[in-house]
Amino acid sequence: MNAPALSATLLDLIRQQPEAEKAVAYLTQQADTYRNTPTQAVFYRVFTALPRFVGKQTIIVSPEKNQEIQALRPGLTVDGWSLDRLARVWWLRQLSSDDPAVYSSTIENLFRAAEMNELTALYSALPVLDYPEHWRFQATEAVRNNMGPVQEAIMLHNPYPAEQLDEPAWNQLIMKAFFTDKPVEEITGFEERTNEKLARIAIDYAQERRAAGRTIHPALWTLVKPFVTDSNRAELEELFRIHGPAGASV
Secondary structure (H helix, E strand, O other), X not given: OOHHHHHHHHHHHHHOOOOOHHHHHHHHHHHHHHXXXXXXHHHHHHHHHHHHHHOOOEOOOXXXXXXXXXXXXXXXXXXXXXXXXXXXXXXXXXXXXXXXXXXXXXXXXXXXXXXXXXXXXXXXXXXXXXXXXXXXXXXXXXXXXXXXXXXXXXHOOOOHHHHHOOHHHHXXXXXXXXXXXXXXXXXXXXXXXXXXXXXXXXXXXXXXXXXXXXXXXXXXXXXXXXXXXOOOHHHHHHHHHXXXXXXXXX
């Protein structure tokens, strides 16, 4: 990831939003202040105050800008973000990572004190934070979180989980997405990271729903299909043909 180029691209996207002159002026001024006085107090103050100065409107992203962001950080999607969410992710990129311990503790403190919108921005930023392996625990915490926007920030259109979570944590994320009715087709790596353990969990879940007379999400078939065997073929054909996508075939 070309971090300086990505930071410049995100700021340029902010600049492209309607009536964003004051927001850009505020952000650049605060970045200059922070560079001159790089204290945690300044960093935290700006992160918390950003919505008051930049606004919360949904951003407009051109296809060209999307491609530019994808080229700099594959898998990163900012469509549907609010302007303050984007600005907070940009602001996190202003934090120096020269000292790993200081960098990590500064962001960890934000996680501990954050309210819902701040957490949403923090989890959205995981793909662009330095020391990506350090944030695996935080990602699993987001899956356990019961706030919908926070769950969506880590689950949907976020490349971090597919890249960094181990198999048990990944499987937990996928099944939590089903339990909470998230659009699982928007999970980055949903199909690519299916695994035999996850397929067994998905089959058990489908059987429980069938026994309760409830519908079975068609996407469960995607998790199961690579692990169909001669011994379980008949059972799965019945389970997914009756309750899965129309005409599903093993």
